[in-house]
Structure formats: C-alpha cells, structure tokens
Amino acid sequence: MPTVAAYAATSATEPLVPITIERRETGPTDVLIAICYAGICHSDIHTVRGEWGAITYPQVVGHEIAGEVIEIGSEVTKFAVGDRVGVGCMVNSCRECENCQAGMENYCLNVCTQTYGSVDRDGTITQGGYATHVVVDQDFVLDIPESLPYDAVAPLLCAGITTYSPLAHWNAGPGKKVAVVGMGGLGHMAVKIAAAMGAEVTVLSQTLSKHEDGLRFGASHYYATSDPATFAELANTFDLIINTVSAPLKLDAYLGLLRLDGTMVNVGAPPEPLPIQVFTLFNNRRSFAGSTIGSIAETQEMLDFCAEHGIVPETEMISAEQINDAYERVLSSDVRYRFVIDVATI
Numbered sequence: 457m458p459t460v461a462a463y464a465a466t467s468a469t470e471p472l473v474p475i476t477i478e479r480r481e482t483g484p485t486d487v488l489i490a491i492c493y494a495g496i497c498h499s500d501i502h503t504v505r506g507e508w509g510a511i512t513y514p515q516v517v518g519h520e521i522a523g524e525v526i527e528i529g530s531e532v533t534k535f536a537v538g539d540r541v542g543v544g545c546m547v548n549s550c551r552e553c554e555n556c557q558a559g560m561e562n563y564c565l566n567v568c569t570q571t572y573g574s575v576d577r578d579g580t581i582t583q584g585g586y587a588t589h590v591v592v593d594q595d596f597v598l599d600i601p602e603s604l605p606y607d608a609v610a611p612l613l614c615a616g617i618t619t620y621s622p623l624a625h626w627n628a629g630p631g632k633k634v635a636v637v638g639m640g641g642l643g644h645m646a647v648k649i650a651a652a653m654g655a656e657v658t659v660l661s662q663t664l665s666k667h668e669d670g671l672r673f674g675a676s677h678y679y680a681t682s683d684p685a686t687f688a689e690l691a692n693t694f695d696l697i698i699n700t701v702s703a704p705l706k707l708d709a710y711l712g713l714l715r716l717d718g719t720m721v722n723v724g725a726p727p728e729p730l731p732i733q734v735f736t737l738f739n740n741r742r743s744f745a746g747s748t749i750g751s752i753a754e755t756q757e758m759l760d761f762c763a764e765h766g767i768v769p770e771t772e773m774i775s776a777e778q779i780n781d782a783y784e785r786v787l788s789s790d791v792r793y794r795f796v797i798d799v800a801t802i
C-alpha cells in the first residue's frame with residue numbers, strides 16, 4: 457500500500473499535524489492523483505472537531521481537491537496520465553439505488569461514500585485531500601477545463617457545486633431575483649454563479665463590510681441584515697434565497713422575503729433544529745428546502761459553466777503549516793474567500 461504524506465487531526469481539540477497515511481493500490485477502475493491544491497471548507501473544521509458527530513482519529517480532511525493523474529488502472533477509460541482533475545465531496549456510492557440509477561449519486565439512498573470520514577468499500581475510513589496523493593474511482597473524478605486556473609479551482613469542487621446545484625435546480629436566470637445569505641466561501645460562489653446565470657442578485661450579509669466585493673462579484677444589491685429596515689424593505693421580493701450560513705438564523709424573517717412560490721434553500725448546515733412558523737409558509741405559498749452538493753454529472757456541468765463564464769473562486773494560498781491558523785481565521789470570517797493549501801508544502 458502506498459504511504460503518502462498528509463496533515464491530520466489526531467483529536468477534536470488538538471491542532472492538525474503532519475502524518476503519513478496509507479492509500480489503496482490503484483485498482484482496475486481507479487485513478488491515482490498527485491494532489492496539487494486542496495481547499496479548506498468549513499465542513500473540514502466541523503468534522504475534525506467532532507461537531508457533526510464523533511469521528512475516528514487520525515482523520516485527514518479536505519474535499520476540494522485539484523491534482524494531476526499520475527497512474528491509471530487497467531480498465532480506466534475516462535482519464536489519462538497527465539490530465540488535470542478534481543475530486544469533490546464524494547468518492548463512491550452504491551450505484552444501484554433509485555437515486556444513483558437516476559444519476560443523483562449525491563442523494564444515494566445507501567449513503568454515498570464521502571471523500572473523508574466515510575467507511576470505504578474496503579472497510580477503511582476515507583481520508584481526504586490534505587495529502588500528497590489520493591486514489592479515486594474514475595466515475596467520481598472530474599475533468600478540470602484547461603481555461604480554469606489550477607491554483608484557484610479547488611473550491612469549485614465543494615463551494616462551487618453546493619451553490620450551483622440549487623441555483624440550477626430552482627432555475628436562477630434572467631427575470632429571477634435571487635438573494636444570497638452570507639458572503640463567505642459558499643456565498644461568494646453563489647453570487648458569481650447566480651449572476652452568470654443571468655439572475656438579479658442581492659447579497660444579505662450581517663454588515664456592509666464586503667459590499668464592494670459583492671458588487672464586483674456580480675450582485676446588483678447588497679443589504680445588511682443587522683439593519684431591521686432591510687427586512688421591511690425587501691418583504692415579498694425574491695424568487696429564490698440561497699442560505700449559506702451555518703449558524704442558526706431567524707428563518708421566518710428570511711422566508712418573509714420570498715414572493716409568491718418563492719423557495720429558500722439551506723446549504724449551510726446548522727447542527728441544531730431551526731424553528732419555522734408555518735403561517736410564514738402559507739403566505740405566498742413559500743417553500744423551505746435543502747440541497748447537498750451535486751451529482752458528478754452536474755459537478756462537471758458546473759466546472760464547464762465556470763470555465764465558459766470565467767468564474768474563479770477568490771482564494772488565499774497557504775502552506776500546510778498555516779492550516780491551523782487558517783482554521784481560526786475561517787471561524788472568525790477573516791478570509792476573502794477561501795483558503796487553498798499548496799500541497800507541495802505538505
């Protein structure tokens with residue numbers, strides 16, 4: 457089994473440290489990827505700190521992976537050595553359930569195998585992208601279009617698809633008013649993608665501190681949610697609200713901003729239940745929904761869309777030894793807008 461260098465959490469409370477892990481041998485349908493860049497997602501932090509449930513340590517996280525194919529299995533047809541590829545939040549699924557058969561493996565009824573922290577088909581726990589190499593089945597590998605800059609593309613694999621999928625599903629486009637709640641890693645991608653789809657985009661952020669960035673990313677309007685006048689002014693306005701915030705919000709206040717048949721979609725994941733006043737849904741026949749990442753086909757569609765429209769995440773490159781500091785900065789919203797680890801430093 458190939459031994460590779462990585463950065464791992466060894467407990468819920470200690471900093472991540474350099475470690476070596478075992479990857480499986482490259483099987484017949486597998487692709488061996490030399491990882492070049494790995495994005496830091498808020499989910500990584502929740503996971504290593506045990507905030508989404510107890511995990512097994514050591515755990516390597518990271519599910520925004522950009523790298524190069526350096527070896528392929530004997531039955532691999534989709535990729536060749538030297539290809540620029542990406543890996544996102546999942547690396548396998550059952551392939552047999554109704555949802556997998558429909559090409560929606562992110563909603564696998566037998567739970568898709570996540571890139572880290574999942575039980576893999578060989579019984580081991582999957583280890584993520586803060587590592588020099590990863591072995592992934594070709595069906596869960598994405599092709600990175602040539603025109604996308606390699607050093608910035610990684611965050612599309614989670615933040616990009618997580619926002620693209622609901623925007624596409626709920627038909628963000630010309631004539632539609634879309635609000636994005638929170639302009640962090642996910643939110644800034646939602647703004648760029650929704651604007652490129654042709655929607656009229658409004659950012660709802662706690663303060664106006666990122667106002668200029670929001671407009672630069674393609675938003676037409678930017679409001680502070682700390683100002684109660686915002687909720688009165690924007691009542692009954694939006695066709696779609698993408699909520700990227702993973703802290704609990706007063707949902708009724710936001711649902712009140714939806715016009716007739718409008719939908720609010722949560723892609724942020726607060727750990728605790730959120731109360732909703734059902735009467736808020738009665739008014740304007742509103743919907744409250746959730747969405748999680750996207751299928752592999754849709755992820756490829758998103759990458760191609762971003763290449764076509766020149767959409768690139770805003771990133772700050774760090775070395776591996778800065779990961780722990782970066783975590784603190786993510787938690788204090790001190791990042792514009794996604795950290796990417798230069799994996800050559802691991």
Ligand SMILES: [Zn+2]
Nearest residue numbers: 497499614615
């Ligand atoms: Zn993520």
Ligand SMILES: [Zn+2]
Nearest residue numbers: 550553556564
């Ligand atoms: Zn399935």
